[in-house]
Amino acid sequence: MSRISVRGFAVASATAVTTVGAVVGVASGDPQHASGDNVETTASDAVLADIPSGEQAQVQTASLAQQASAQSAAADQAAQKSAEEAARVQAAHDAKAKKQAADDKAAEAAKKAEEAKEAKKAEEALKSATAFAVQSSYSASDVQSIARQIVPADQFQCFSNIVTRESGWNYTAQNPSSGAYGLVQSLPGSKMASVGADWRTNPATQIKWGLNYMNSRYGSPCGAWSYWQVHNAY
Structure with missing residues (x-):
């Protein structure tokens, strides 16, 4: 020393x-x-x-x-402990964000799958509409029978609720004030020509157009019916 x-x-x-x-x-x-x-x-x-x-x-x-x-x-x-705590917090945040992103991706995939399923059902229903023989006239029960073959089963009641209130299942019904025409009261009626030139006399053409309209604007007939109940129109 x-x-x-x-x-x-x-x-x-x-x-x-x-x-x-x-x-x-x-x-x-x-x-x-x-x-x-x-x-x-x-x-x-x-x-x-x-x-x-x-x-x-x-x-x-x-x-x-x-x-x-x-x-x-x-x-x-102290600095090391602070850095370790910050790393732990960041790791927890990253894990939460990663889980949320995965959940969002799964939800989006499920939504797209459901939309694809509905679109396929609508496409099949629209294709089947061309199989109906044209008649000179149709009763309300005839029109309802055609609609059951075109509209998906889980959407039929909603579709029926709207048609019953709009036209009473009368495919030649016309609103004297607005000029809306047919089962689903297209305004103007000539819009239904996009589906068929026989839109005035063929309920299958009208049903086909109405289903298309409800799907494109409200997502489904039931979506259209939900809107109708609030506004008494769709």
Whole structure:
């Protein structure tokens, strides 16, 4: 051990003893303790005096360096804990965002699959409309029978609710005020020509056009019926 180190320890020890003795002496009121403290203080002063002033500065500098090192280590540990907590929070956030994205993607896929299914059902129904033989006239029951073969079963009641209120299943019904025509009261009636030139006399053509309209505007006959119940029109 170097001379500086030995003297540093001596100074520290003497100072500690002096401090303790002083505290005990004062607390007890014992003059002997006070006397002893004076001796120890004198010894401490002698040790410090024995160390050259330059070496005293080195000892003080080494002590400050140790304190700075301890403070730096504590700061590094706190920074590490903070970084670990931030990483944990970010990982939780990323996992939540990833799950939400997966859920959204699955919901979108399910929606598209359902839309494709409905479109296919509507397409098949529209194709079947061309299979009906043209008659010179149709009763309400005839028209309903045709509609059951064209409109999907799970949508028929909604379709029927609208047609019943719009035309009473009369394929030649015409609104005297607006000119709306047919089972689904197309306005104007000539819109139904997009499905067939026989739109005035063929209920299958009218049903076909009406189903197309409800699907494109409301998503389905039941969507159209929900709207109708609020507005008494669609």
